[in-house]
Amino acid sequence: MLKLILILLVIAAVAALLGFGRLSGAALTGARFLIGIVLVLFLLVILGFVAVA
Numbered sequence: 001m002l003k004l005i006l007i008l009l010v011i012a013a014v015a016a017l018l019g020f021g022r023l024s025g026a027a028l029t030g031a032r033f034l035i036g037i038v039l040v041l042f043l044l045v046i047l048g049f050v051a052v053a
Helices: 001-019 021-052
Strands: none
Touching: 001 021
């Protein structure tokens, strides 16, 4: 999933440099959404390990 986030960030950066604002915004929104999912999953895993220990 981190690989997909990096790909979306690169697409957003290249699109912004070329002047494609909507495409850049869409890619950035997708990356932001995936980052949120990754952070929530990470916190659930950390809290799960703390609860087990």
